[in-house]
Amino acid sequence: MTAHHADPATTDSTASPGAAFRHVLSTALEFAAAKVSQKIDALGGKLTGVAESTVEAASSGLADVAEGVTGGGAKQQAAVSGVQAGLQGKNPVWAAVKGAWSGGGSKVKAAIVAAVVALVLLAVLSPVLLLVLLLGLLIAVAVAKVRSAKR
Template identity: 35%
Template sequence: MPVRATTAKPAARKHPRGAGSRTAAHPRSTAPNRTRRPDSSAKDTNRGGPSDTTPGLVLRSVEAAIEWLKTHIRQLLETARDRGAMLTEKIKQKIQEWIETLVDEVAHGGVGMQAGLEGVRAALTGKNPVWAAIKGLVTGLSTKAKIALILLLGLGLLLGPVLLVVLLLALLVMAIVAAVRAAAAD
């Protein structure tokens, strides 16, 4: 006897699609100051068809994530700007303290007099009076003032090339602007 192939229908589901373990799905995005927009991809529920809101939910989730990123990036930038301003202020105060220490040593101590005497002595012997005065100034300074002088000279050597490049770029821009204006006037 030949075996007949029968096609049996699968058993009907006992639970609707939305029920069961899937009910604890991700909560909807609650972005601040957002109103719910109608989803253009949803089917009309008045005709009996199921509603599909997945694209709209994904779009709202992406928008909420973008807003969250924007907010946190703004906060990070504000914090960095504030800390940069504080650091700049601290550097300015330190440089001002070093300069004041150096000026106090020269003005109130016998350093200025010693530098002047060394310069005169060098001039009388036929040597360079400026170099002798600088040597006399440095030897008369205290250790703290010498350190301040070294730091100021080092800072000048480090920032000198940067300032030179900025000056050259400014001159280049001015030359280009003058050339464009001259060409426009002709």
């Protein structure tokens, strides 16, 4: 004997009290779910607006700070530019370098150029240095084997 479960939407709701209750409960749950979904969507829109206005206010405040720091040193310019770029979703490291360049004197600019040149040389020479290290280890192992064979 198998139990036959009828869909409340396809049966007459007056056929049994249980079917009528299921139909009313299902309709009420669908209505409540729709209302909750609407409230969540509205709240999400409000939170997005608050976040956007907060980022705009912080960015404009930092712009004011940047204008006040224009006479400041490279550190201040780098910090303000980096934070401002981070709030705008841009690369803060590159913005900090550009801020340090614009706020720094000739010594700061020379240090930035020297750091870039050093990084390029390191990238070019690191494979050569690795080969020299490996050849040195190979020679050391060969010398050690020859010395141990003589004993």
